[in-house]
Amino acid sequence: MPKNKCKGPALAIAATPLPMAASANAQELPQINLSKSGAPVTIANNFSLTTSGKNAPNYGTQVSLSYDTKTQSLNINFTNQNDPHIKQNQYVENNTKMWNQEVFEMFITAETGTPKHYVEIEINPNNALFSALVFNKNGKGTENSLLYLDSVANAITHSITSKTENSWSGVINFPLSILGAPSKKYQINFFRVVSLETHNIDATNFWECTNTSCAYLAWNPTLSGATPAFHLPKYFGRLNIVD
Numbered sequence: 001m002p003k004n005k006c007k008g009p010a011l012a013i014a015a016t017p018l019p020m021a022a023s024a025n026a027q028e029l030p031q032i033n034l035s036k037s038g039a040p041v042t043i044a045n046n047f048s049l050t051t052s053g054k055n056a057p058n059y060g061t062q063v064s065l066s067y068d069t070k071t072q073s074l075n076i077n078f079t080n081q082n083d084p085h086i087k088q089n090q091y092v093e094n095n096t097k098m099w100n101q102e103v104f105e106m107f108i109t110a111e112t113g114t115p116k117h118y119v120e121i122e123i124n125p126n127n128a129l130f131s132a133l134v135f136n137k138n139g140k141g142t143e144n145s146l147l148y149l150d151s152v153a154n155a156i157t158h159s160i161t162s163k164t165e166n167s168w169s170g171v172i173n174f175p176l177s178i179l180g181a182p183s184k185k186y187q188i189n190f191f192r193v194v195s196l197e198t199h200n201i202d203a204t205n206f207w208e209c210t211n212t213s214c215a216y217l218a219w220n221p222t223l224s225g226a227t228p229a230f231h232l233p234k235y236f237g238r239l240n241i242v243d
Contacts, residue, residue: 029220029235029236029237029238030043030219030220030237030238031237031238031240032065032188032237032238032239032240033240033242034065034066034067034239034240034241034242035067035242035243036067036069036241036242036243037067037069038067038242039066040064040065040066040075040077041064041065041066042062042063042064043063043064043065043190043219044061044062044063044190044219045060045061045062046059046060046061047059047061047190047191047192047217047218047219048217048218048221049215049216049217049218049221050191050216050217050218050221050222050223050224050228050229050230051216051221051223051224051225051226051227051228052221052223052225053221053223056215056217058082059080059081059082059083059192059194059215059217060079060080060081060082061078061079061080061081061192061217062078062079062081063076063077063078063190063219064076064077064078065077065239067241068173071155071173071175072175072176072177072182073155073173073174073175073176074108074173074174074176075171075172075173075174076106076171076172076173076174077169077170077171078104078169078170078171078190079162079167079168079169080102080104080167080168080169080192080194081166081167082166082167082194083102083125083166083167083168083194083195084165084166085102085195085196085197085198085199086102086125086163086165086166086167086168088101088195088198088199088201088207089101089102089124089125089126090201090206090207091124091126091128091206092126092128093128094128094129094130094131094151095129095130095131095132095148096128096130097206098122098124098128098130099122099130099193100206100207100208100209101124101193101195101206101207101208101209102124102125102193102194102195102214103122103123103124103130103191103192103193104122104123104124104170104190104191104192105120105121105122105190105191105192105193105230106120106121106172106174106188106189106190106191107119107120107121107134107188107189107190107191107230107231107233107236108121108174108179108186108187108188108239109179109186109187109188109233109236110176110179110180110183110185110186110187111187112185112187114139114233114234115136115187115233115236116135116136116137116139116233117133117134117135117136118133118134118136118187118233118236119131119132119133119134119149119174119178119179120132120134120146121156121172121174123158123160123170123172125160125163125168126160127158127159127160127170129151129156129158131148131149131150131151131154131156132146132147132148132149133146133147133149134146134231135147136231136233139232139233139234140229140231140232141229141230141231141232144231149178154175154178155173155175156172156173156174156175156178157172157173158170158171158172158173159171183241184240184241184242185238185239185240185241186238186239186240186241187233187236187237187238187239188236188237188238188239189218189219189220189230189233189235189236189237190218190219191216191217191218191219191230192216192217192218193209193214193215193216193217194214194215194217195209195213195214196212196213196214196215197213199213211226211227211228216228216230218230218235219237220235220236220237221235222235223235
């Protein structure tokens with residue numbers, strides 16, 4: 001969640017259905033067709049720099065999705081490669097400012113058009129989870145507010161399945177009921193923050209990524225220019241659930 005961060009109370013809630021947004025002009029955006037009964041779908045082997053859209057093959061990022069028919073939830077499996085500074089991640093508690101260091105992120109909504117409300121999920125190499133309902137008032141991420149979600153109450157499960165010296169993998173199970181009534185169409189994007197340098201570790205002061213010390217990657221880049229920005233929902237791709 002770089003630069004255009006959310007601000008709001010640390011309030012745990014049981015999520016309520018998201019209101020529908022007005023339609024936006026059609027854009028050519030990536031589509032994911034996910035079968036309820038089919039095999040997992042690999043949606044990425046590499047992400048791109050969110051600022052420019054330039055491919056970032058030096059930081060291999062694999063993501064696959066599958067649908068859990070029993071729980072009507074989305075399974076997200078990911079692997080982040082070429083990440084030599086994993087051990088420097090200091091965040092170990094949920095719903096903290098994890099976006100300041102290395103994370104894997106998902107934004108998802110059932111809204112149509114350019115959404116103003118969506119759920120943000122972040123996980124870091126220490127298996128800390130950030131889960132919140134984001135209110136993006138102006139669609140630019142500069143006036144965001146949020147309500148934290150209680151991951152246990154909302155049955156969001158997560159784990160880090162593998163961690164080496166320079167890579168880490170994990171899985172997130174996200175119940176789609178958090179987004180309201182069952183739908184066959186969602187909007188979604190995925191992001192990753194990668195540290196590019198060694199940081200001074202201080203138990204009382206956590207280091208923070210900058211535009212030069214970290215890389216900001218996206219499945220569908222937001223083309224934000226010089227300043228990384230993830231909270232540009234007009235760039236969300238499409239997730240279609242197919243019977």
